[in-house]
Amino acid sequence: MVDLPKAYDPAASEAELYADWVEAGVFHAEHDDPGEPFSIVIPPPNVTGSLHVGHALDNTIQDAIIRRERMRGKNAVWVPGLDHAGIATQTVVEKQLAAEGLTRHDLGREAFIERVWKWKAESGGTILDQLKQLGASCDWEREAFTFDEQRNVAVEKVFIDLYDQGLIYRGNRLINWDPVANTALSDIEVEHDEVTGELASFRYLWADDEPGPAGFEDGLVVATTRAETMLGDTAIAVHPEDERYTAVIGRHVKHPFQDRTFAVIADEYVDPEFGSGAVKITPAHDPNDYEIGLRHDLPMLTMLNLDGTVNDEHGGEFAGLDRFEARTAIKARLDELGLLVEVKPHVHQVGHSSRSKAVVEPMLSDQWFVDVRSMADKAIESVRSGRVTFIPSRLGEQFIVWLENLHDWCISRQLWWGHRIPAWHHESGEIKVQSDSPGEGWEQDPDVLDTWFSSQLWPFVLFGWPEDTPELRTWFPTSTLVTGYDINTFWVARMVMISEQFLGKEPFAIVHNHGLVRDEHGKKMSKSFGNVIDPLDLIAEFGADATRFALLRSAAPGVDVPLARDWVEGEKKFANKLWNALRFALSNLDGVTPGELPPPERRTLDDRWVLSRLEAARAEADAAYEVYDWPIVCRSLRSFAWNELADWYLESVKVRIYGEDEAAASDAKAVLAVVLDELLRLLHPTMPFVTETLWRGLTGAAGGRESLALAAWPTAVSERDPEAEEAFALVQDLVTEVRRFRSQNGVADKVRFALDVATDARELLAPHTTVLRALAGLDEVRFVDEASEDPGLARVLFSRGVATTPLAGLIDVEEEISRLRKELGKAEGMLKGIAGKLANDSFVANAPEQVVAAERERQVATETRIDELASQISTLEAL
């Protein structure tokens, strides 16, 4: 017999259990292990990271999935790893350097990278250790890093092959420049935030040899939110059909600060409704203007340095000023020259770097790009055809739309930490793409690849690609990818594209998107709001199981997940409830372990009922597990465990367990053991620790390879039993009514009395009076044909009849009358509703037969009840 402490203490056992699982290789899989392959690759957390609630959710879901599949006998592997997270990691280490008064340039490239590796070695494993605290059942023997030796080989191969296929090219194009991190960014690394800026209007005067046409003697007014870019203006555009401006098309204006002129051109892009209807064109610093510049073959003048200051070439008196200082200075100068027309507030979207939060500057630059169109089209087809399914499906739609509008991907970053681009530049300007230096006079491209370029390979490089390994053949394509919808664009889309390109297959069959974890009111967690919850605190205080369960119970696919400390505490209480249910069982089972159920004829009503309800919960939870509907998984199991098993069955089973009849007691124990065993199995993927501890206690399993984590996933132990459910529901109804009677009349539970029951369900109820007596605290239950009219009786009404007991000082008559009146009013209201329904001919004609029949039954029952209530009230009043 196992002796459990009175209250569950997660901290006492979690670490030890985890070590035991790992020691026994419970999480490790080999390619030739038995079972159908099932694989998940972890979305690799940043090496800089520490576990936050988002990770906790993401990994809890993956763990629940992989644990269930493992129990189902699959050859299940969950491969963990870390992302080198180029820009994020470099930023962290640069900050450390800054604290020492250094920049990365002081160290130089090699020393800096060495420094990052050193830091990675010291603290890179933190988040993986934290995953262990959460209970994540990763196969740690397969841990990988996006920047390790093996992954490097793959990254280089992919780059070189794509280049050879013409899908990677180098180009001088307008890209998003982050002037703080000093690197190019891809489009999706730019976040558009609404900002209240200003719209400045100023005028360009006509070129000296070109007086303005009638109506435009004073020049041409243009508007801009970034006045400083006028240093790079090379045209003014108007709409070709804008009659106001027909006369000025082809004329030239002069630049106020530079010795040059440029033309007024016509382009359909211009919206005549906006501003003055004339747009200044800066092809080198604005995406629209860039397009116009290409169409009209305009000069592209870059007027900013990479650090965001105005350059010498076109800056003139403004050279060296920061772009925002320049904005002010230029407006001031324009004003002095009498050229500034007005400045008014303007709300618009401004692109910010998702990393540094700096305002992104569109810049012309030489960068490497991936031509994504053909791969994107294939990826769209993968989703359309259902070869990749999204859960929830609406996110698949969104995914397709995004792929349809995808532009080429700028993959070069002006950073040091990351995969160096395998391209070599010759003094002559020639470029070669290959792993090793072509020889003397060749310099390797200084840039590194976007972090996502390497993580897109994750689902196959984890299994050894480009080698043709047995692991790759076994576990690729992977089964399910679990991730927040927020990185579908960054990561998921690119995995689909690149997997198809290089392995000819989609990398996974299912993408399960969960939402983002928010606070209890749906607000984003952030340091500035002070509403951040640290999952490690939760685990320390309430246990990993409670933390996991609290996350899962709100994690409907694709829907953001609210979380509050109190809710986690609530799930700790659930764990404690389970703990105590098992504590009760273990102290009473006397060594009975889960095995065969007693034959049907020896099962009592409560046995049949609990088995039927268990099967209902199992079926519901299992189906929900299958479609990753976590709230239903949690709700069905929690409510069975607490509201049915603990609240009713454990109470009713005491009758036999504490009773004299040893055969009955042993049948009861057998059923109890089976039910608990199955419940623990069903809950294990969500709450691995407490279920493992309790299951070992229940079964006597030794741990190690004899772990619940390796036990079989439950199938139906019995069928649903509608008859038992109906009968037991009646028992519950009568018990509840008796309790209500007690509660409302101040009759203490320990005051026992006899009950005369008049019911049309006598046959159903009669065999179960023992349970009835135990649960309702009755001396005796007698069945009578008709309820006595004796005014000296208290009446307890239930759905199928009425029960009476001598008042004999039990209750307060006045109170009872008022209670009955209330109930009568309620019943009359209900009857009115039913009668109205049945009087409606079209209802009777059109509703399904069972529905109409049920209505009729309710009508009769309600009428009977009203009669009874009325007579009861009058008899009481007679007293």
Add this chain to the structure above:
RNA sequence: GGGCGCGUAGCUCAAUGGCUAGAGCGCUGUCUUCACACGGCAGAGGUUGGAGGUUCGAUACCUCCCGCGCCCACCA
């Protein structure tokens, strides 16, 4: 500007077009009975955002409105 999602009890959320719209937390009362006070029992609490429509019947389907949130997008 385009697309998507959401408005149900004080809070967070459920309810194949059909029983009296449910659960958890919170709240009220009550009980320390031998699994559990991290608990039991009982209870209060709803014009399902608003207005129309379809239907015998709408929380659910349709239209419009109001409010909230997210994604995408190059209007200076």
